[in-house]
Amino acid sequence: MSVSEIFEIPKFFYFDSGNDFSGSKGSFSYKIITSDKFICKTWHGMLCSMKAEIENEAEFEKTQEGFDAMIKWLEEKYEEA
Numbered sequence: 001m002s003v004s005e006i007f008e009i010p011k012f013f014y015f016d017s018g019n020d021f022s023g024s025k026g027s028f029s030y031k032i033i034t035s036d037k038f039i040c041k042t043w044h045g046m047l048c049s050m051k052a053e054i055e056n057e058a059e060f061e062k063t064q065e066g067f068d069a070m071i072k073w074l075e076e077k078y079e080e081a
Contacts, residue, residue, distance in 0.1 A: 002066075006075050012067045022049065028078050037062050038070050044076050 002008045005031070007023055014035045015021070022031040031049045035056040043052040048065040056077050060066035 004075060006072050006078055009071065012064050015067065016062070025078065028081055030074055030077075032070070034062070038066060040070050040074055042074070044081065 007025060009023070009032070010019075013043045015032065015038065020031065020033050021075055022029070026029070027044045027046075028042065029045065029047075029049070029052065030040065030048055033041070039055075040058055040060065041049055041054045042052050042056040043049065045052055054063060058070070058073055060070040060073070
C-alpha cells in the first residue's frame with residue numbers, strides 16, 4: 001500500500017535506506033532525494049529533474065514525521081496545480 005492517496009510512493013523505510021524516488025501523475029512530476037534531510041522537488045512536464053524548471057522545492061527532517069509532512073506537502077502542491 002502506498003503512503004499517499006494520490007501517488008504511488010514507497011514507505012519510509014525505502015527512503016531511510018538511502019534511496020531516491022521520482023514519479024509523476026499526468027504532467028505533474030516530482031522527485032524525492034534522500035540525504036541528511038528529505039528534499040522534494042516538483043515541476044510540470046516530461047523532462048527529468050535535471051533538465052526541468054523546478055517549480056517547488058522543500059526540505060523535511062529525515063524522520064517518519066518529516067516524511068509524513070513531505071507527503072502532505074507534495075499532495076498539496078499537486079492539488080494547487
